[in-house]
Amino acid sequence: MSSVIETLAGIVGAAHVLRGEDASGYEQDWRRRAQGRALCVVRPGSTQEVAAVVQACAAARVAIVPQGGNTGLVAGSVPDGTSTQVVLSLRRMAAVRAVDPHNMTITVEAGCILQTLQETADAAGFLFPLSLGAEGSCTIGGNLATNAGGTQVVRYGNARELCLGVEVVTAQGQVWDGLAGLRKDNTGYDLRDLIVGSEGTLGIITAATLRLYPKPAAQLTAWAAVPSLEDANRLLGLAHQQLAAGLTGFELMNQFALGLVDRHYPQLRVPMWREQPWCVLLEISDHESEAHARGLFERLLETAFEQGIVADAIVAESIKQAHDLWHIRESITLAQVEEGFNIKHDISIPVSRIPDFVRAADAALTQAVPGVRFVNFGHLGDGNLHYNIQAPAEGDSRAFVQQHEEQITGIVYDTVSAFGGSISAEHGIGELKRHKLPLHKSPVALDLMRAVKTAFDPLDILNPGRVLAPQG
Numbered sequence: 001m002s003s004v005i006e007t008l009a010g011i012v013g014a015a016h017v018l019r020g021e022d023a024s025g026y027e028q029d030w031r032r033r034a035q036g037r038a039l040c041v042v043r044p045g046s047t048q049e050v051a052a053v054v055q056a057c058a059a060a061r062v063a064i065v066p067q068g069g070n071t072g073l074v075a076g077s078v079p080d081g082t083s084t085q086v087v088l089s090l091r092r093m094a095a096v097r098a099v100d101p102h103n104m105t106i107t108v109e110a111g112c113i114l115q116t117l118q119e120t121a122d123a124a125g126f127l128f129p130l131s132l133g134a135e136g137s138c139t140i141g142g143n144l145a146t147n148a149g150g151t152q153v154v155r156y157g158n159a160r161e162l163c164l165g166v167e168v169v170t171a172q173g174q175v176w177d178g179l180a181g182l183r184k185d186n187t188g189y190d191l192r193d194l195i196v197g198s199e200g201t202l203g204i205i206t207a208a209t210l211r212l213y214p215k216p217a218a219q220l221t222a223w224a225a226v227p228s229l230e231d232a233n234r235l236l237g238l239a240h241q242q243l244a245a246g247l248t249g250f251e252l253m254n255q256f257a258l259g260l261v262d263r264h265y266p267q268l269r270v271p272m273w274r275e276q277p278w279c280v281l282l283e284i285s286d287h288e289s290e291a292h293a294r295g296l297f298e299r300l301l302e303t304a305f306e307q308g309i310v311a312d313a314i315v316a317e318s319i320k321q322a323h324d325l326w327h328i329r330e331s332i333t334l335a336q337v338e339e340g341f342n343i344k345h346d347i348s349i350p351v352s353r354i355p356d357f358v359r360a361a362d363a364a365l366t367q368a369v370p371g372v373r374f375v376n377f378g379h380l381g382d383g384n385l386h387y388n389i390q391a392p393a394e395g396d397s398r399a400f401v402q403q404h405e406e407q408i409t410g411i412v413y414d415t416v417s418a419f420g421g422s423i424s425a426e427h428g429i430g431e432l433k434r435h436k437l438p439l440h441k442s443p444v445a446l447d448l449m450r451a452v453k454t455a456f457d458p459l460d461i462l463n464p465g466r467v468l469a470p471q472g
């Protein structure tokens with residue numbers, strides 16, 4: 001093994017091969033659900049170095065775990081506990097390679113932090129619309145590897161829809177330059193779309209070409225308290241009708257989730273959370289003017305008040321106030337961590353069926369595990385709920401999760417399947433959901449996925465055992 005480490009040091013320089021204490025930050029996942037131990041962490045600085053690292057690992061049959069910002073929520077970016085896997089960190093590869101204003105594309109290396117990418121696009125006069133709570137530390141490579149969603153999917157789609165091309169190092173250490181940046185290309189199987197969402201199991205993304213959009217003239221944010229989930233759905237329907245493509249965000253938050261933010265971050269001054277069981281956050285983007293956007297919002301909220309769908313609402317008066325409202329929404333995940341260990345379910349259901357799903361799942365869980373607390377929030381515009389369970393207020397939350405996670409998740413996922421949904425809307429499968437996938441995906445689909453994995457990575461060295469369980 002040590003000869004592999006020496007070879008890797010020869011490729012990237014000894015300073016970029018980390019071991020022991022220096023590697024520890026790469027060995028634990030963001031949620032502290034997985035603690036691994038790496039043979040070493042290797043930090044290449046170029047695509048050629050990534051290719052050489054993969055060749056060396058393949059020759060020695062050493063497994064590689066690609067890692068970007070390590071903000072993933074399904075424990076797919078950290079090594080297992082065997083001290084035999086190499087973590088390949090892309091963080092040094094963060095360059096912006098090119099902005100093409102006429103093609104409306106940007107090409108960046110995989111380790112580029114999402115926020116840097118947004119700011120670079122902004123400085124060039126464009127919008128890069130992928131936006132999520134971890135944007136200050138997640139990387140575009142990780143975003144593509146997980147096909148991240150976030151808060152503007154309702155208008156611009158997931159990471160996959162924003163990606164026009166990828167540069168990939170294969171499991172054999174070859175470089176595939178698929179960065180063309182074409183909006184149309186029907187020359188056979190779409191390899192880019194296979195790589196996107198493959199969670200580091202099919203290839204290592206080293207760079208990507210991404211779509212840019214015109215910057216809107218104005219973005220406005222509103223916060224509304226709604227009496228029921230049915231009303232939240234009605235408001236979403238109205239917003240689609242009246243705002244059409246101007247609707248760029250529609251987020252849902254339950255009272256308990258907002259209460260957690262209020263308890264752990266009282267300085268954020270959560271509005272209206274005591275008034276109704278649900279609040280929604282809406283965002284509108286307008287290409288005419290702020291006055292026009294404000295007029296559209298006023299008309300929407302007037303109709304909603306008349307129909308009794310909304311009990312109370314505010315439209316942010318300034319960019320700062322809009323930012324503060326979004327900050328509250330983005331703080332739910334952190335407030336959950338402050339409260340203790342929790343069980344995450346990142347699910348999607350047809351929007352129309354969400355109220356019935358929540359009623360059914362709440363009832364089944366309350367009966368099976370008394371004391372559970374429901375942290376329910378997410379991207380309602382996409383039918384994507386973070387239907388999370390917080391341990392009861394009293395007692396050891398880690399022990400609660402260890403004892404009840406299988407039962408609780410089983411109930412939630414069975415209900416999701418009964419309502420025609422998916423057990424992973426945006427976070428992926430990784431390590432944590434791998435054993436659940438065969439229960440909720442057809443055997444035909446799983447066989448095809450295994451065949452794809454074998455074709456791309458016959459030695460099974462890229463993030464082995466993630467997404468698909470090891471065979472035999």
Ligand code: FAD
Pocket residue numbers: 030065066067068069070071072073076077090110131132133134137138139140141142143144145146147148149150151199200201203204205206333334426427430463466
């Ligand atoms: P990592 O965590 O490092 O890796 C994630 C996976 O991708 C791993 O399987 C890893 O092996 C693989 N990978 C990483 N880089 C590469 C590469 N270059 N090539 C091949 N494989 C690679 N996710 C959402 O979808 N929507 C949200 O709204 C959202 N909000 C979040 C909010 C918070 C506070 C946090 C902590 C997380 C949130 N996430 C969200 C989850 C997470 O941020 C995303 O999954 C993100 O895309 C991961 O990027 P990363 O660079 O941190 O990847």
Ligand code: MLT
Pocket residue numbers: 133150330333344346378386
């Ligand atoms: C979010 O939408 O905030 C994220 O996906 C994070 C989470 O589920 O906690």
Ligand code: ZN
Pocket residue numbers: 149150378379386426
């Ligand atoms: Zn989310």
